Amino acid sequence: MRQLRALFSFSQLEESQSVPPYFGDVWLPDLQVMAAREKPGASAGLYLAAKGGHNAESHNHNDVGQFLLYLDGEPVLIDPGVEEYTSKTFGSNRYALWTMQSAYHNLPTVNGCLQEAGRNFKAIGVHYQASEDRAELSLQLEDAYPQAAGVARWQRRIALCRT
Numbered sequence: 001m002r003q004l005r006a007l008f009s010f011s012q013l014e015e016s017q018s019v020p021p022y023f024g025d026v027w028l029p030d031l032q033v034m035a036a037r038e039k040p041g042a043s044a045g046l047y048l049a050a051k052g053g054h055n056a057e058s059h060n061h062n063d064v065g066q067f068l069l070y071l072d073g074e075p076v077l078i079d080p081g082v083e084e085y086t087s088k089t090f091g092s093n094r095y096a097l098w099t100m101q102s103a104y105h106n107l108p109t110v111n112g113c114l115q116e117a118g119r120n121f122k123a124i125g126v127h128y129q130a131s132e133d134r135a136e137l138s139l140q141l142e143d144a145y146p147q148a149a150g151v152a153r154w155q156r157r158i159a160l161c162r163t
Helices: 002-015
Strands: 023-028 033-037 046-051 067-071 076-078 118-122 125-131 136-140 156-159
Touching: 023 125, 033 136, 046 156
Parallel strands: none
Antiparallel strands: 023 033, 033 046, 046 067, 067 076, 125 136, 136 156
16 A cells, blocks of 8 residues: 555655755654764765664664664665565564674674564663764663673764764
8 A cells, every 4th residue: 555655646756846854963762763964954975873772673673783874875884674574574583584683784793692682682871962063872782682692891882073
């Protein structure tokens, strides 16, 4: 049904003269998702997005600590995304799909362990701050991995410097 609606509204979108807002900074605290642009109001320059959260979110991918980087609207560091959504994507074996595993989301495998699914696998100590010169997300990722990974402390700091 969504595809049918898109077909009928595509011509309206093509004709539209509106420009996306290109916000300089976005912070969604409940989801622990940030996005920042080097040049607010423009698609040119660097764009950074990252997330904390937990691994029991809707449409989850076991990707706590994931980030993306674009330059002038083109990907530099990306997440490969998900293949076409099917019943496997939402089934009981969804984390057997490579696109749902942390190793394919700019996150390492630690001592042979990937992040695991569930609300207990989460970012802690999450802090976002933004100024005219910089946007930064810092978060601790040790709780995103199982104890078998042996991660005592892991702080990830992701920053976009606008100067």
